[in-house]
Amino acid sequence: MLEVRDLVKEFGGLRAVDGVSFSLRPNTITGLIGPNGAGKTSLFDTIAGVHRPTSGAISFLGTPIGGLPPHRIFGAGLVRTFQIPRPFGGMTVLENCMMVPAGQAGERFWNNWVARARVRAEERAWREKARQVLAFLSLEPLAGEYAKNLSGGQQKLLELARVLMAEPRLILLDEPGAGVNPTLLATIVDRLQALHAQGMSFLIIEHNMDLIMSLCDPVLVMAQGRLILEAPPAQVRSDPRVLDAYLGGVPA
Numbered sequence: 308m309l310e311v312r313d314l315v316k317e318f319g320g321l322r323a324v325d326g327v328s329f330s331l332r333p334n335t336i337t338g339l340i341g342p343n344g345a346g347k348t349s350l351f352d353t354i355a356g357v358h359r360p361t362s363g364a365i366s367f368l369g370t371p372i373g374g375l376p377p378h379r380i381f382g383a384g385l386v387r388t389f390q391i392p393r394p395f396g397g398m399t400v401l402e403n404c405m406m407v408p409a410g411q412a413g414e415r416f417w418n419n420w421v422a423r424a425r426v427r428a429e430e431r432a433w434r435e436k437a438r439q440v441l442a443f444l445s446l447e448p449l450a451g452e453y454a455k456n457l458s459g460g461q462q463k464l465l466e467l468a469r470v471l472m473a474e475p476r477l478i479l480l481d482e483p484g485a486g487v488n489p490t491l492l493a494t495i496v497d498r499l500q501a502l503h504a505q506g507m508s509f510l511i512i513e514h515n516m517d518l519i520m521s522l523c524d525p526v527l528v529m530a531q532g533r534l535i536l537e538a539p540p541a542q543v544r545s546d547p548r549v550l551d552a553y554l555g556g557v558p559a
């Protein structure tokens with residue numbers, strides 16, 4: 308469903324993504340690992356349209372998306388979460404979720420005058436959907452809480468909730484397990500598996516190897532901007548190139 312070909316992203320003289328190619332099959336959970344600074348987040352940002360590719364091609368569901376603005380890629384069903392969650396702190400958890408769907412009638416000024424009833428009906432529907440998503444993630448007790456009062460782990464879940472509001476086809480998760488306690492991590496893993504069972508696809512950056520090993524197949528390994536390996540998790544665990552990359556060795 309996602310095809311990345313010879314993708315390069317440079318920042319000044321630095322090649323953060325250095326000729327990366329891979330493709331994701333539908334209904335898979337793919338892991339993306341690699342040492343700090345390997346270029347994982349840069350790869351995500353370039354796929355999601357935050358950065359323009361320096362060169363290379365990206366297509367999603369058969370349509371080229373390289374260089375499109377983020378909202379177009381989002382609208383096509385490819386959404387990402389952030390390594391550091393970015394909720395609207397002064398809004399409640401429920402409001403944060405309701406912010407997400409693009410093109411709600413209420414956002415367009417004139418609709419407030421000419422179609423109040425329709426706006427109210429749409430808002431009710433989105434509120435109901437937000438409640439369902441929050442219940443699915445066991446976040447419903449926090450629906451009325453301000454997002455800024457959530458713990459780091461709860462904010463990770465809220466990120467996932469907001470992403471689900473967009474009804475995506477492919478979700479890019481940047482370190483969903485970072486700073487999350489083991490109980491909440493188990494909840495996140497369980498919910499991702501449930502979504503996968505419903506047909507959702509994921510590409511997951513994560514340093515937590517337990518999460519990668521229990522959820523992801525295949526696993527992509529990046530080092531110094533390059534993709535050095537794509538393999539099943541068990542093979543990744545025992546491949547000397549991966550160990551080398553983490554110990555700072557130069558990839559072959």
Ligand SMILES: Nc1ncnc2c1ncn2[C@@H]1O[C@H](COP(=O)(O)OP(=O)(O)OP(=O)(O)O)[C@@H](O)[C@H]1O
Pocket residue numbers: 318321323341342343344345346347348349350390
């Ligand atoms: N916006 C930017 N401008 C300039 N350089 C950047 C930018 N974003 C990332 N870089 C550089 O690109 C390289 C790859 O960074 P990136 O954040 O993609 O790594 P990462 O694999 O996500 O690391 P981590 O596991 O620590 O999150 C780093 O050298 C980083 O300093």
Ligand SMILES: [Mg+2]
Pocket residue numbers: 347348349390
């Ligand atoms: Mg990163």
